[in-house]
Amino acid sequence: MRSLVRSSLLLVPTVSGAFWFAACESEFTAADGAGGAADLAGEAGQAVGGSATTGGAAEGGNDAGGDAPNGGQASPSIDGGSGGEQGGAAPVARSYRQVVMDDQPLVYWRMGTVKNRVVTDETSGGNDLVLQGTGEELGVEGAIEGDPDLAVRFDGAKSFAIATDARALDFPEGAKFTLECWARRETGGSSYFQHLFSNVEGVAGNRDGFALYLLPEPAQGDSPRSVFEYDRPLADLGIWGPVVAERVWGHYVSVFDGKQATLYVNGTLASTETAAGSIALRTVPFTVARAAGVDGSYFKGALDELAIYARSLTPAQIAEHFSFGRAP
Numbered sequence: 581m582r583s584l585v586r587s588s589l590l591l592v593p594t595v596s597g598a599f600w601f602a603a604c605e606s607e608f609t610a611a612d613g614a615g616g617a618a619d620l621a622g623e624a625g626q627a628v629g630g631s632a633t634t635g636g637a638a639e640g641g642n643d644a645g646g647d648a649p650n651g652g653q654a655s656p657s658i659d660g661g662s663g664g665e666q667g668g669a670a671p672v673a674r675s676y677r678q679v680v681m682d683d684q685p686l687v688y689w690r691m692g693t694v695k696n697r698v699v700t701d702e703t704s705g706g707n708d709l710v711l712q713g714t715g716e717e718l719g720v721e722g723a724i725e726g727d728p729d730l731a732v733r734f735d736g737a738k739s740f741a742i743a744t745d746a747r748a749l750d751f752p753e754g755a756k757f758t759l760e761c762w763a764r765r766e767t768g769g770s771s772y773f774q775h776l777f778s779n780v781e782g783v784a785g786n787r788d789g790f791a792l793y794l795l796p797e798p799a800q801g802d803s804p805r806s807v808f809e810y811d812r813p814l815a816d817l818g819i820w821g822p823v824v825a826e827r828v829w830g831h832y833v834s835v836f837d838g839k840q841a842t843l844y845v846n847g848t849l850a851s852t853e854t855a856a857g858s859i860a861l862r863t864v865p866f867t868v869a870r871a872a873g874v875d876g877s878y879f880k881g882a883l884d885e886l887a888i889y890a891r892s893l894t895p896a897q898i899a900e901h902f903s904f905g906r907a908p
Contacts, residue, residue: 676724676885677702679904680760683897685887687743689868692729692884694718699732699741707745709868709886715739723762723829723884724905731762736769736880740870749779749866749888751790751836754858758889759792759808760833760898762905767797767826769880776832776879777888778872780811781864787811788859792834792843793877794823806850808834808843812857819843821850829884831902837892847902849895 680688681702688702689709699709715735722731734740743749751757759777773793780789791809798804806821821843824830833844842852864873868886871877885905893901 674904676727676901676904676907677729679901680885680887683889683893683901684891686748686757686890687886687888689886690729690884691732691886692719692722694732707743707748709741709743711739711741713738713740720882723764723831723882725907729884731764731882731884733882734869734879736766736771736774736878738878740878741868743866743868746779746864746866747861750859750861751890752859752861754838756836756838756890756892757790758833758835758887758891758893759790760831760885760887760889760893760901761792762829762831762884763794763824763879763881764829764884765794765796765824765826765879765881767880769797769878771876771878771880772798773871773877774879775867775869775871775877776883777886778867778870778877779862779864780809780872781862782811782813785816786814787816788813789862789864789872790834790836790859791871792832794879796823796826806832806843806845808841810836810841810855810859812855812859815857817841817853817855819851819853821845829882829905831905833893833898833901835892835898844895844898847899 674682677690685703687705687707687709689699690702691699693700694711697711699711701707701709711732715737716739717733717735719730720733722729732741749757761776763776765774773795775791775793778789778791778793780787780791782788787809789811791807791811793807793809795802795805795807803820804823806823807818808821809816809818811817819841821832822845824846831844831846835842835844836855839854839856840852841855843850862872866872869879869883
């Protein structure tokens, strides 16, 4: 059974207020593990204290953050009939994979099965993730407690990945969507901003699209944070949350519900902000572990359980995903 080191989140101080395939083949396959059914109520990998910072600049844009309240998470549920004297079937624990699939992701990349540098879309929708560049490490320890599925580590300098159908992940004209992943960051990356998901084009102050990224090692006077950007032409918006400690798996989820952009870290609301207007179709690749269409903003660390939904997950669903990820 894989052990997951539990750790506190780093605090966010309050401020007033192309596509190619390598010839070689390597394959890592892991069966889906059954998630545990232990009661995790009240143990949500709490962010210690912690408020999201308001103000400052996103990656060239404007940020607005809200408080990041603490709180326990929902307990994992059990499917199946009851046993006992009537001879009914014993309860069957749901796996983390099943919890995600029950919420109908548009794409779902588990990262544990990589063949010819391709991570298969678990939904059978065919929107696979293709590794790019060099320096990735396959088959590293995964994020989900008790699940043998593995993860991919990116080197923070040359390795990243792109989706085979980027335009299916544009969510233009106010469409709802949710981005979800588990990330275990490392220090010493080559980039100041480290993108987890990136589907944004243009320049600061006049961009179109969205991104979920970390700012783990800022310059003096800046704050470590996670950021969800929802950028419309001439209207960049960035909302802030905490960033999980180095070498500890953290659960990051960003949601756009048609009116509000919201960021969750480890199942807990970090910040939310109104996002009037909408984004349009783009031409950049949908990119993981690097900025879209730009040689920069590489993420250094491991990524696992990447899921994207063509709807806004509820707070209860997000808390459930985090809780199942931490179940033994």
